Amino acid sequence: MPSPPHKDEEAAVSAIDVVLVAFDGVEGLDVAGPASVFSKAEMLRPGSYRLHIASPCGGTVRTNGGLELANTLGLQQLPAAIDTLIIAGGDEPALRTAIVEQNVAGWLAATAPRARRIASVCTGAFALAAAGLLDGREATTHWRVCDLLQTLRPQVRVQRERIYVRDGRLWTSAGVTTGIELALALVEDDLGHAVSMEIARTLALPMLRGGAQPQLSQALQAQATASSRLRELLAWIGTHLQEDLSVEALAARVQMSPRHFAREFAAQTGSTPARFVEQARVAAAAQLLLQTHWTQERIASHSGFRSVDALQRAFARQHGQTPQAYRSAAFGKPR
Template sequence: MPALTDNDDKTAVSARTIVLVVFDGVESIDVAGPASVFSKAELWRPGSYRLHVASPTGGAVATNGGLTLTDTLALPQLPDDIDTLIVAGGDEPGLRAAIAEQGLADWLVQAAPRVRRIASVCTGAFALAAAGLLDDRECTTHWRVCDLLQQMRPQARMRHDRVFVRDGPVWTSAGVTTGIELAIALVEDDLGHATAMEIARTLALPMLRSGAEPQLSEALRAQAGASHRLRELVAWIGLHPLENLSVEVLAERVQMSPRHFARAFVAETGCTPARYVERTRVSKAAQLLCQTRWTQEKIASSSGFRSVDALQRAFARQHGVTPQAYRDRERPASA
C-alpha cells in the first residue's frame, strides 16, 4: 500500500492546489460539482484554492454527457505541490482504460506520498482501489457498485449506503451529486463551518448532509412509487419536521379523509405516515448530531421530538444505538 500520511495539519498555508482527475467518459457532474464548490470557496475566501483539471494524456476530454473539457493538463505536467487530489467517476470503459492502459493507477501510487489528501467521486473509488489506496481503509462508492468494488478489492472496508466516508487522508463519496457534498466537507475541513454553509446556501442545496447519511434519502425512497399528490406531501414533511404531522393534519393537506389517506400512504410509499414522520425526524436529528455540538435536548426539539426519551427510542428503533453512540461513531474526531 502506498505511503499516505495520516496528517490532519490545518496550519494556514497559501493557496492549496486542488487537482480534479478526469478521463474520456467521465461523469460531467463529478467534475463540475466539486469544481463549483472550490470556485465558490475561492470567491468567499480569496487565496484559498488553485484548481487544475488533469487527465492521463492531457488535452481535450469528452464527458459522458457530450460536453468536452478542453486543455486538461497531462498528469506528468501537474505541479509538485498538490494538496488535494480528487478522482472523478464515469463510464466503465473509459475508467478501465484510464486505470490500466493510460497508467492512472501507477501514477496514483507515485503521487500518493506527496499529497496531503486523496478523494474520489462515485466510481473514481475504483482508481484509488487499483492503486492500493483503499486497503485497510473504510470507503464507499455508488450504491450500485459497492459490492463489485468489495469483490475486486477485499482489503478495502466497504461502507454501504453512505454519502461519503473519511478514513484519515482518504475520502470517498457515493454517486454523482454526492461529490458536491464531499467537496463542501473538504472545504469545511480547511476553512470552517461558516464557509461551508455559505457555499451550500449559494448553491441552493436543500440541506447539508453528513457523510453518515444514506445515499438514497428516505424522501426519495418514499417518492419512488407515490402519486404526484403524495410526492409533494413527502417533500413538505421533510421541510417541516417541527410541524404537527399527525395523520389528521397530513390528510387535510392532501384533501383526503384520514382513513383513506393512511391506506393510500402505505400503499404508495411502503410505510405508515407515523413511521415515515419518525424516519424523517431521526434523519434530521442524525444530521445535527454529526454537524453540531448541541445537547440532545436541543437536537430533540429541533428535529420534531417532544422529548429526549422520544428521540432515544426512535434512534434505537432505526439505528439500534443511542444518539450519543451514533454521534461518537459517525462524527469525525476533528469536528
C-alpha cells in the same frame, strides 16, 4: 508532504493545490460539483485554494453528457507538490480505458505518496482500488457498484450505506452529487465548519448530509413508488417537520379519509405514515447534531419532536444509541 493549514485561521496561508482528474467519458457532475465548492471557498478565503483540472493526455475532455472541459493539464504537467488529489468517476467503458489503457492507476500509485490526501468521487474509487490505495481500508462508491468493487477488490472494506468515507488520508464518496458533500468535508477539514456551511448555503443545498448518512434517502426511496399526489406530500413533509403530521392532518392535505390514506400510503411507500414521519424527524435531528452545537431541546423542537425524551426514544429506535452518543461518535474521530 505538505502540512495542512489550521482550521478557521484568519491569517493568509499558502494556497492548497487541488487536482481534479477527469478523462473522456467522465461524469460531468463529478468534476463540476467539487470544482464549484473549491471555487466558492477561494471566493470566501482568497488565496486558500489553487484548482487544477487534469486528464491523462491533457487538452479537451468530453464528459458523458457531451460537455467539454477545455485546456485540462496532462498528468505529467501537474506541479510536483499536490496537496489534494481527487479522481472523478464515469461509466464503465470510459473508466476502464482511463485506468488501464491510459495508465491512470499507475500514475495514481506513483503520485499518491507525495499527496497529503487522496479522494475519489463515485466510481473513481475503482481507480484508487486499481492503484492498490484502498487495500485494507474502508471506502465507498456508487450504491449500484458497491458489490462489484467488493468482488473485484476483496481487500477493500466497502461501506455500502455511506455518503462519503474517510480512512486516514483516503477519502471516497458515493454517487455523483455526493462529490459536493465530499468537497465540503475537505474544505471543512482545511478552513473550518463556518466556511463549509457558508458554501453550502451559497450553493442552495437543501440539507448538508454527514458522511454517515445513507446514499439513498428515505424520502427518495418512498417517492420512487408513490403516486404523484403522495410524492408531493412526501416532499412537503420534509420541509414542515414542526407542523401537525398526524394521519388525520396528512389525509386532509391530500383530500382522503384517514383510513384510505393510511392504506394507500403503506401500499405505495412500504411504510406507515407515522413511521415515515418519525424517520424524517430523526434524519433532520441527526443532521443538526452534526452541523450545529445546539442543545437537544432546541434540536428536538426544530425537528418536530414534542420533547427531548421523544427525540431520544425515536433516535434509539433508529440508530440504537442516544443523540449525544451519535454526536460524540461523529466528532470523536476523523470524519
